[in-house]
Every structure is written in C-alpha cells, then in structure tokens.
Amino acid sequence: MINKIFFFYFSAVIVAMSLMAITRRNVMHGVLYMLLLFFHIAGLYLFLNAEFISAVQVIVYAGAIMVLFLFVIMLLNLREDILKKQFIGTWPMGLVASAGILMVLLLSMLTVKTGEKGFWGIAQIESVTQTVAIGTTLYTQYLFPFEVASLVLLVAIIGAIVLAKKRLK
Amino acid sequence: MIPLNWYMWLGGIVFCIGVFGFVTRRNIIIMLLSVEIMFNGVNISLVALSHYLEDLAGQVLVFFIIAVAAAEAAIGLALVILLFRNKETITVDDLNELKG
Numbered sequence: 382m383i384n385k386i387f388f389f390y391f392s393a394v395i396v397a398m399s400l401m402a403i404t405r406r407n408v409m410h411g412v413l414y415m416l417l418l419f420f421h422i423a424g425l426y427l428f429l430n431a432e433f434i435s436a437v438q439v440i441v442y443a444g445a446i447m448v449l450f451l452f453v454i455m456l457l458n459l460r461e462d463i464l465k466k467q468f469i470g471t472w473p474m475g476l477v478a479s480a481g482i483l484m485v486l487l488l489s490m491l492t493v494k495t496g497e498k499g500f501w502g503i504a505q506i507e508s509v510t511q512t513v514a515i516g517t518t519l520y521t522q523y524l525f526p527f528e529v530a531s532l533v534l535l536v537a538i539i540g541a542i543v544l545a546k547k548r549l550k
Numbered sequence: 551m552i553p554l555n556w557y558m559w560l561g562g563i564v565f566c567i568g569v570f571g572f573v574t575r576r577n578i579i580i581m582l583l584s585v586e587i588m589f590n591g592v593n594i595s596l597v598a599l600s601h602y603l604e605d606l607a608g609q610v611l612v613f614f615i616i617a618v619a620a621a622e623a624a625i626g627l628a629l630v631i632l633l634f635r636n637k638e639t640i641t642v643d644d645l646n647e648l649k650g
Contacts, residue, residue, distance in 0.1 A: 385552060386554065387609075388552050392556075393562065393638070394562055395564060396560075397569070399564055399567045399568070399569055399587050399590075402571075402583060402587065403567060403568075403570065403571030403580060403583070403584055404574060408577060410578060411579075411580055411583055411640060412583065415583055415586065417589075418587070418590070419555070419590070422590055422593070422594065423565065425570060425594065428552075428602070429597050429601040430601055431597045431600055431612075432601070433609070434609050434613065437613065437616055438593075439586060440576075441616050441620060442586075442616065443617070445620060446586070446619065446623045448621055449623055449624065450582075450583070450623070450627065452623075453579070453627045453630060453631060455629070456621075456631065457609055457630070457634045457640065459640065460613070461639070462577060462639060462640055462641055465641060467575060467577070467580075469574055469575075469576055469643075472574040475573040475574040476570060476572065476574070478569070479566045479567075479570035479573070479638075480566070481562040482565075482566050483562060483563065483566035486562035486565070486566070487559055487562055490555055490558045490559060490562065491555070491563065493555070493558065493603065495554065495603055496602065498603055498604045498605070499570070499603055499605025499606070500604070500605070500606045501604055501605060501648055502604045503604070503621075514606060515606055515609055515610065518606040518607070518610055519610050519624075522607075522610075523640065526623045527614075528615060530607070530614050530618070531567070533617065533618060533621050534617060534620065534621055537621030537622075537625050538626045540624075540625050541624040541625055541628040543626040544628040544629060544631075544632055545631050545632060546624070547560070
C-alpha cells in the first residue's frame with residue numbers, strides 16, 4: 382500500500398514536471414522544472430533497487446547537464462526569444478502524433494511477456510552490495526562498450542571546445 | 551508489489567511528452583530539453599525491467615545512456631552558443647539559409 386502511494390506521488394510529479402518543462406515560455410523556468418523532474422526520477426530509481434543509477438542521475442543529470450544548460454542560458458541574451466509564441470501554429474498535429482505514439486506504446490505494453498530471470502536477484506545483490514554488482518557487470522561483461530563510452534566523451538570534449546572557441550588570429 | 555507495466559507506462563508517457571515538446575517547440579534549448587526527457591522515459595523503463603528481470607544489463611545500459619546524454623548536451627549547447635553568436639537568435643524557424 383505504502384509503496385503504491387509513493388509510486389503514484391512520484392509518477393504524478395514526473396508527468397506534471399515534464400509537461401511544465403516543455404510548455405514554459407521562459408527557458409530558465411523550463412530548466413528548473415527539469416531539475417525537479419530529475420530529482421523525482423532519482424527517487425523512483427531508489428524504489429527499483431538502483432541506488433547507483435539514482436546517485437548518477439542526481440550527480441550527472443541534475444548536477445552537471447542541467448547546470449551546463451543554466452550556464453548557457455545565462456550566457457545568451459534571450460530577451461527577444463522569450464517574447465515569441467512558444468508553440469508552432471500547427472501544434473495540434475504534434476499532439477495527435479505524440480498521442481498516437483503513446484497509444485501504440487501503452488497498448489503494446491499490455492502484451493509484454495518477460496523472459497527468464499537473470500543472475501542478479503535481490504538476495505544475490507545484497508550479498509555483495511549493489512555497487513560491487515554493477516561494477517562487476519560493467520567491467521567484465523560490458524568492458525568494450527565502457528571503453529567506447531569513454532571515447533564518445535573524449536570526442537564530445539574536443540568537439541565542444543573546437544565549436545565554441547573564438548577564432549584565433 | 552507494483553506491476554512492471556505501471557513503470558513501463560510511466561516511461562512511455564514521459565517519452566511521448568518529450569516527443570510532443572520536440573515537434574511543437576521552436577526554441578532550440580527546449581528541443582534539447584525534450585530530447586533529455588525522452589532519454590529519461592527510456593531510462594525509467596530500462597531500470598524497471600532490470601529490477602523485475604533480476605539482470606543488471608538494464609542498469610549498465612542506463613549508465614551508457616547517461617554518458618551519451620552528457621556528450622550530446624555538451625556538443626548541442628556548444629552549437630547553440632555558436633548559433634547565437636552568428637545569428638542572435640535560438641529560434642529554429644529563423645535559421646533558413648539553406649532554403650534555396
């Protein structure tokens with residue numbers, strides 16, 4: 382019972398905050414609603430026994446990515462852009478399209494059949510703690526994708542510096 | 551015990567809110583935010599599946615998605631700064647040099 386109450390609280394806030402984030406005229410308000418959204422998603426992850434992902438969500442998403450957004454918005458002078466109408470003229474078409482995708486997703490999830498359960502049950506994770514379990518999986522089974530992810534981040538660093546620096550004479 | 555379907559429905563709803571924001575807003579920063587909302591919708595489904603299937607592959611995948619989202623945000627915001635420096639606007643409809 383109590384976990385249903387918490388689930389409904391978190392899901393209601395997540396849906397409301399994401400709706401608020403995309404409908405605000407001022408970009409700054411949208412980013413602040415996104416910040417609340419990320420904290421509530423991190424709370425939802427705690428219910429799914431994903432402490433490590435929950436911490437990463439708060440540190441990386443809320444702490445790094447959203448602060449980067451805030452810095453960029455404060456660097457730009459957006460006084461004219463926030464006076465414009467926020468939606469395009471044909472926004473009902475976008476509503477119909479996304480509602481159609483939503484219907485397909487919701488209906489197809491009714492018939493989801495889950496496969497066999499894996500190795501890391503709750504008792505198994507508790508015996509070694511969650512971070513050890515996820516680290517073991519990450520550094521043995523998914524070692525090559527992990528290295529590729531670090532390469533992606535390196536490319537992003539170089540790309541961002543090259544794009545945003547001023548031309549030197 | 552909360553059914554798995556509820557988490558996946560929540561992920562689907564959040565994903566579709568992101569799609570709606572992406573196709574109807576013309577502010578490029580809000581469009582980037584909508585992409586992040588879509589990522590988060592997928593992440594909710596992946597973490598829920600990881601918990602219910604007792605397999606950590608879903609959480610590892612979420613880890614990679616967050617890494618890619620960070621890279622995407624860094625490059626996207628560098629592009630936004632470049633765009634604003636050249637055009638003094640971040641409205642996508644005003645960027646129509648390639649119209650021909």
